Amino acid sequence: MRLYTAEEMGSADRAAQEMGITGRILMERAGVGMATLALERFSPRRAVAVCGGGNNGGDGFVVARELHRAGVEVEVVASKETYRGDPEANLRALRALGIRVVGPEGLEGVLSGAELVVDALLGTGFSGEVREREAAMIRQINASPAPVLAVDVPSGVDGSTGEVRGAAVRADLTVCAHAIKVGCVVSPGREHAGRVAVVDIGIPPGAEVEPSVVLNDAASLAGLIPRTAEPAHKYSAGALLVVAGSRAMTGAAVMTVAGAQRAGCGIVFLVTAAGAAPLLDARLTEAIVEGAPEDAAGHMGEEALDAVLGRAGRASAVVVGPGLGVGEGGRRLVEGILREVEAPVLLDADAITNLAGSGALARREAPAVITPHAGELGRIMGAGAREISASRLRCAREAARRHRCCVLLKGSDTIVVEGDRAAVNPTGHVALATAGTGDVLSGVIGALLSRGVEPYDAARAGAWAHGRAARLWLEETGWPAESLIATDLLSHLPRAFAELLGNSPEAEGPAAPGSGAG
Ligand SMILES: NC(=O)C1=CN([C@@H]2O[C@H](COP(=O)(O)OP(=O)(O)OC[C@H]3O[C@@H](n4cnc5c(N)ncnc54)[C@H](O)[C@@H]3O)[C@@H](O)[C@H]2O)[C@@H](O)CC1
Numbered sequence: 001m002r003l004y005t006a007e008e009m010g011s012a013d014r015a016a017q018e019m020g021i022t023g024r025i026l027m028e029r030a031g032v033g034m035a036t037l038a039l040e041r042f043s044p045r046r047a048v049a050v051c052g053g054g055n056n057g058g059d060g061f062v063v064a065r066e067l068h069r070a071g072v073e074v075e076v077v078a079s080k081e082t083y084r085g086d087p088e089a090n091l092r093a094l095r096a097l098g099i100r101v102v103g104p105e106g107l108e109g110v111l112s113g114a115e116l117v118v119d120a121l122l123g124t125g126f127s128g129e130v131r132e133r134e135a136a137m138i139r140q141i142n143a144s145p146a147p148v149l150a151v152d153v154p155s156g157v158d159g160s161t162g163e164v165r166g167a168a169v170r171a172d173l174t175v176c177a178h179a180i181k182v183g184c185v186v187s188p189g190r191e192h193a194g195r196v197a198v199v200d201i202g203i204p205p206g207a208e209v210e211p212s213v214v215l216n217d218a219a220s221l222a223g224l225i226p227r228t229a230e231p232a233h234k235y236s237a238g239a240l241l242v243v244a245g246s247r248a249m250t251g252a253a254v255m256t257v258a259g260a261q262r263a264g265c266g267i268v269f270l271v272t273a274a275g276a277a278p279l280l281d282a283r284l285t286e287a288i289v290e291g292a293p294e295d296a297a298g299h300m301g302e303e304a305l306d307a308v309l310g311r312a313g314r315a316s317a318v319v320v321g322p323g324l325g326v327g328e329g330g331r332r333l334v335e336g337i338l339r340e341v342e343a344p345v346l347l348d349a350d351a352i353t354n355l356a357g358s359g360a361l362a363r364r365e366a367p368a369v370i371t372p373h374a375g376e377l378g379r380i381m382g383a384g385a386r387e388i389s390a391s392r393l394r395c396a397r398e399a400a401r402r403h404r405c406c407v408l409l410k411g412s413d414t415i416v417v418e419g420d421r422a423a424v425n426p427t428g429h430v431a432l433a434t435a436g437t438g439d440v441l442s443g444v445i446g447a448l449l450s451r452g453v454e455p456y457d458a459a460r461a462g463a464w465a466h467g468r469a470a471r472l473w474l475e476e477t478g479w480p481a482e483s484l485i486a487t488d489l490l491s492h493l494p495r496a497f498a499e500l501l502g503n504s505p506e507a508e509g510p511a512a513p514g515s516g517a518g
Pocket residue numbers: 009010012013014026027030052053054055056057058059121122123124125126127128129130131134151152153177201
C-alpha cells in the first residue's frame with residue numbers, strides 16, 4: 001500500500017488540479033468520506049469539529065456540514081478570524097445552515113457533552129513544533145473523554161515523518177485523504193493516530209507520484225521468497241553461519257539458530273564460545289555446533305576469527321551478534337568478519353554495540369544488514385535512544401547512509417532502509433516486546449539472505465513474517481499478549497511464511513508430478 005509524505009501528497013494534488021479536478025472538489029470528497037466514516041464508526045448525537053486555518057480546517061468544515069445533514073448536533077471551533085479560498089466558502093455554508101461557530105476560547109465549552117471530536121486543526125501543512133495557541137487547543141482535545149477522529153493526520157504529528165515535538169492529538173481513528181500519511185505509521189505518530197483509514201478523494205491514477213516510503217504489506221512482498229527448486233540438497237536451500245552466544249549467554253544463540261531453521265534454511269552452523277558449545281550442541285540437534293576460543297569473560301574475541309572464517313567458506317550468509325558479549329575482543333572479531341567475509345553479513349545486538357565508533361561497516365563493500373533497536377542504533381550513531389526514537393525514519397536513513405548498509409530499526413513500527421528505499425512494517429505487535437524475539441528475527445533474516453534474497457527484501461520479509469507469527473499465535477491461543485515468549489514464534493513462523501509463499505510464483509524447476517499448469 002502507498003504511503004505519502006506531505007510533499008508527495010502536494011504533488012499528486014497539483015497534478016490532479018492540472019487535470020481539472022479542483023481543490024474544492026478534493027476537499028468536498030475528503031470531507032464527505034470522512035463524515036461517512038464518522039457516522040459508521042461512532043454514531044455520535046453531538047459532535048464538535050475543531051478546525052484550523054488551512055485546508056485541513058477546510059476538510060473539517062465539510063465534515064461538520066455533512067454530520068449536520070445526517071442529523072448530528074454539530075458545533076464548530078474555527079481557530080482563525082478570517083478565512084480565504086475553499087475553507088472560507090465551506091465556512092460560509094456552515095453559517096448559512098445555522099451551525100454554531102465559535103473561536104478557540106469557546107473550545108472548552110463546546111467539548112463538554114460531545115460524543116465525537118473531529119480534529120481538523122493541523123494537517124500535512126504542519127511541521128516542526130506546534131505554536132502555543134494550537135498546543136493549548138490540542139491539550140484540551142486530549143483532555144476530553146470523547147473519541148477523536150483526526151482529519152488526515154493527528155494535529156501536531158509531522159505527516160511526513162511521524163515526529164512529534166510538543167503537543168499532538170491522540171486520535172481513536174485517523175482518516176487520511178487519498179493515501180496513508182507516513183506520519184500515521186511511524187512512531188511516535190503511529191501511537192497518536194489510533195486506527196487508520198483512507199478515503200478516496202478522486203485523485204486520478206495519472207496524478208500519482210512514486211512514494212519514497214512503502215508500507216511493508218504482504219502484497220509488496222509477493223514473489224520475493226524463493227521456493228526451494230528441485231533437485232534440492234541442504235546447501236542449495238541456504239547455508240547459514242551463526243556467530244553467537246557466550247559462556248554465560250546461550251539462549252540467544254538457540255533462538256537465532258531455531259529462527260533460521262524455521263525460515264527454511266537448509267543447514268545452520270553455529271560458532272560459539274568454547275564454554276557454551278557442549279550445552280548448545282546438545283540443545284541444537286539439527287545444527288552443526290563448533291566451539292571457538294573464548295576470553296576470561298567467556299566471550300569470543302579475535303582468536304575466534306579463524307574458526308569463524310573456516311566455517312564462513314561454506315556459508316551463503318552470516319549472522320553475528322546475539323549473546324556475543326561486548327568488549328574490545330568482540331569488536332575486533334566483528335571487524336574481522338566484516339573485512340574477510342564476502343557473503344552477506346547480518347549484525348545484531350552485541351555485534352552492533354561492539355562497532356560503536358568503528359568505520360568497519362562503511363568500509364565493507366559486500367552486502368551487510370544491521371538490525372538494531374533504538375538503543376543499539378544510538379550507540380553507532382553517537383546519539384541517545386530517546387533521540388533515535390523521536391526521529392526514527394530520519395535516523396534510520398542517516399545510519400544507512402553513513403554505514404553504507406541496510407538498516408532494520410526495530411520497534412512496533414519496524415523500519416527498513418537501504419539507500420533511497422524505505423519501508424514501514426505493519427505486522428509488529430506489543431507481544432514482541434519480550435526477550436529473545438530479536439534473536440529469532442536475526443535468524444529469520446539470515447536464513448533469507450542465505451537463500452539468496454537481497455538484503456533489503458530479506459529484512460522486509462523477515463520483519464513481516466516475524467510480526468505475523470506473533471499475531472497468528474495470539475489468534476490461535478487467545479492468550480494475553482504479555483504471555484508470548486520468543487519460542488512461541490517458532491511454531492508459527494512456518495504459517496506466516498506459507499502466507500507469503502501463497503503470493504510467490506513457483507521457482508523454476510522440474511514440475512512436481514500431477515501439478516497442473518500455472
Ligand atoms: N493537498 C491535497 O491534495 C488535499 C489536502 N487536503 C487537506 O489539506 C491539508 C493540508 O492543508 P494545508 O496545506 O492548507 O495545511 P494545514 O491545514 O495542514 O496547515 C496549515 C495551517 O496550520 C498552521 N500552522 C502551520 N505550522 C504551524 C505551527 N507550527 N503551529 C501552529 N500552527 C501552524 C498554519 O497557520 C495554517 O493555518 C491536508 O492535511 C488535508 O487535510 C484535502 O482538502 C484534500 C486535498
